[in-house]
Amino acid sequence: MSVQATFTATLVDEWKAGGVTDAVICPGSRSTPLALALAARLTVHVRLDERSAAFFALGLAMSTGRPVVICTTSGTAAAEVHAAVVEAHHAGVPLIVCTADRPPELQQVGASQTIDQIGLFTTATRWAKAPGVPDDSQRETWRPLAARALAESLHGPDGPGPVHLNLAFREPLIGEPGPLPERPGPRVIAASPSAPASPPRLSGLGMIIAGAGATQNPEALVRFADALGWSLLADPRSGCRVEGTIAAADAIVRSTSDYPDTVVLLGAPWLSKALGEYVAAAAGWGAKVISVDPRQKWVDPSHVVTEFHHADPDEWMAEALKTATPSEPEWLAKWQGDEVAAQVAIAEALGGTILNEPLVARRVFEHAATSGATLMVAASMPMRDVEWFAPTTLTPPRVLANRGANGIDGVVSTALGIAASGRPTIALLGDLSFLHDVSGLVHLADLPCTFVVVDNGGGGIFSFLPQASALETPRFEQLFGTPPTADVSDVARGFGLTVHEISTVQELAAALAASGHGPSFLRVKVPGRSENVALHDAINQAVRLALG
Numbered sequence: 238m239s240v241q242a243t244f245t246a247t248l249v250d251e252w253k254a255g256g257v258t259d260a261v262i263c264p265g266s267r268s269t270p271l272a273l274a275l276a277a278r279l280t281v282h283v284r285l286d287e288r289s290a291a292f293f294a295l296g297l298a299m300s301t302g303r304p305v306v307i308c309t310t311s312g313t314a315a316a317e318v319h320a321a322v323v324e325a326h327h328a329g330v331p332l333i334v335c336t337a338d339r340p341p342e343l344q345q346v347g348a349s350q351t352i353d354q355i356g357l358f359t360t361a362t363r364w365a366k367a368p369g370v371p372d373d374s375q376r377e378t379w380r381p382l383a384a385r386a387l388a389e390s391l392h393g394p395d396g397p398g399p400v401h402l403n404l405a406f407r408e409p410l411i412g413e414p415g416p417l418p419e420r421p422g423p424r425v426i427a428a429s430p431s432a433p434a435s436p437p438r439l440s441g442l443g444m445i446i447a448g449a450g451a452t453q454n455p456e457a458l459v460r461f462a463d464a465l466g467w468s469l470l471a472d473p474r475s476g477c478r479v480e481g482t483i484a485a486a487d488a489i490v491r492s493t494s495d496y497p498d499t500v501v502l503l504g505a506p507w508l509s510k511a512l513g514e515y516v517a518a519a520a521g522w523g524a525k526v527i528s529v530d531p532r533q534k535w536v537d538p539s540h541v542v543t544e545f546h547h548a549d550p551d552e553w554m555a556e557a558l559k560t561a562t563p564s565e566p567e568w569l570a571k572w573q574g575d576e577v578a579a580q581v582a583i584a585e586a587l588g589g590t591i592l593n594e595p596l597v598a599r600r601v602f603e604h605a606a607t608s609g610a611t612l613m614v615a616a617s618m619p620m621r622d623v624e625w626f627a628p629t630t631l632t633p634p635r636v637l638a639n640r641g642a643n644g645i646d647g648v649v650s651t652a653l654g655i656a657a658s659g660r661p662t663i664a665l666l667g668d669l670s671f672l673h674d675v676s677g678l679v680h681l682a683d684l685p686c687t688f689v690v691v692d693n694g695g696g697g698i699f700s701f702l703p704q705a706s707a708l709e710t711p712r713f714e715q716l717f718g719t720p721p722t723a724d725v726s727d728v729a730r731g732f733g734l735t736v737h738e739i740s741t742v743q744e745l746a747a748a749l750a751a752s753g754h755g756p757s758f759l760r761v762k763v764p765g766r767s768e769n770v771a772l773h774d775a776i777n778q779a780v781r782l783a784l785g
């Protein structure tokens with residue numbers, strides 16, 4: 238009978254009772270007591286590379302809302318997890334990161350694979366603890382330790398996020414658990430209360446800009462905007478991009494100087510610079526800019542907010558509706574008319590035969606909307622193209638992205654983690670983002686994940702930046718464009734993926750229609766990166782002309 242095995246079995250038993258179902262385990266010796274306890278009690282996913290394993294856990298937790306346990310051995314294995322911890326910290330995704338460690342007598346004496354792991358993730362965790370080598374005399378503390386870790390990952394003052402347990406184990410590492418300390422009955426952990434909603438009396442012309450996490454109830458938000466006659470600018474990740482809302486906001490705000498009296502910002506900010514500038518111009522013109530944010534995060538990257546309301550957005554809206562005076566009907570009609578005209582102009586500018594990056598984003602989004610797949614969108618141009626060019630639909634798809642820190646790392650693994658939650662998943666990503674995280678393909682399994690790789694031969698986003706015109710082409714390509722020498726399709730085949738080479742709109746539609754049953758890979762060859770910049774300019778120009 239082993240105290241360490243009993244300790245780890247107790248932690249996992251407590252987590253399971255609290256609703257945890259999945260763990261991601263990476264191979265290693267020092268983590269044996271925890272790995273065995275997890276494998277005996279939870280659904281486990283084994284991944285080789287801790288960096289991609291942690292992103293896999295992130296995707297799974299993002300998809301289910303349940304904390305996922307990560308188990309690594311000691312040393313650099315533990316450090317590999319850092320990138321996903323940072324993303325989870327910023328995006329508010331619950332993770333229980335467990336790094337195995339050597340006991341105190343092997344610290345700072347040159348023992349193999351031993352580094353200082355305490356506080357390894359610095360400020361990127363909600364909570365961290367290193368309880369030391371398990372000691373039977375402390376067994377009454379084991380369940381509270383596990384319960385605290387779980388609660389901090391879900392209900393801490395900053396909301397869901399990662400927690401870190403650094404667990405020291407002494408040899409022998411293998412052993413059977415004895416009887417576990419008893420559970421003290423069900424634990425009730427109440428979510429932290431948000432401030433009571435106290436909206437001002439809303440009147441005049443209004444606009445809502447909804448980003449990811451804007452609401453738990455998209456239908457109610459759409460009804461709220463309708464009831465007030467407010468324009469609702471809906472980010473694809475808000476779940477609100479339904480007919481009647483404004484999808485082409487990035488293009489429309491470039492050619493309007495109609496400002497509302499009140500702008501309400503909900504959820505995460507958009508990527509659109511044009512929208513940020515429009516809100517700043519509205520504020521300069523005298524509009525009230527209200528941020529409704531339950532966590533006091535002071536989200537205001539454009540420095541335009543005039544009022545911060547720390548309240549649950551859904552409660553805030555319900556309260557606001559009681560006293561608000563609707564806008565003049567012409568206001569919403571004008572926005573909705575602009576949306577229709579902009580969509581026609583965008584469709585014309587994109588054409589329907591030759592594939593280009595915005596068209597791929599549009600088609601993939603529409604396919605996700607009709608097929609019910611979850612869409613995981615990578616940073617760089619895919620996220621921008623979906624934000625700017627995905628249309629409104631009857632049933633908006635669930636759109637997820639690593640926008641906490643906007644890294645291009647971990648996309649493959651995050652998508653596989655989402656697929657592991659049982660949801661067919663489409664990952665829309667760039668060629669470099671794909672190559673950044675190929676180690677996630679080592680344990681591909683039979684997950685229903687379709688990778689749609691937009692291959693523009695490097696980092697297309699950089700062609701939109703001043704660096705592209707300020708530098709000689711060779712220098713720009715060397716430092717920014719960075720065309721990869723690896724062929725993405727060859728790489729995918731090497732990991733056992735079935736590759737579909739896509740060069741027409743019809744081929745894309747057919748491959749998407751046939752996807753969703755297991756892993757598959759679509760390489761979409763698109764025109765050059767500078768042609769893509771010209772196309773974006775042409776679309777914006779077409780919308781400007783259409784709106785007069």
Ligand SMILES: Cc1ncc(C[n+]2csc(CCOP(=O)(O)OP(=O)(O)O)c2C)c(N)n1
Binds near residue numbers: 645666695696697699
């Ligand atoms: C981890 C990380 N490293 C570097 C960057 C900087 N970066 C942003 S976009 C980009 C290029 C992405 O290329 P690709 O995935 O092909 O997408 P594209 O720009 O072509 O749409 C890079 C390197 C980042 N955001 N995250």
Ligand SMILES: [Mg+2]
Binds near residue numbers: 696
């Ligand atoms: Mg690219």
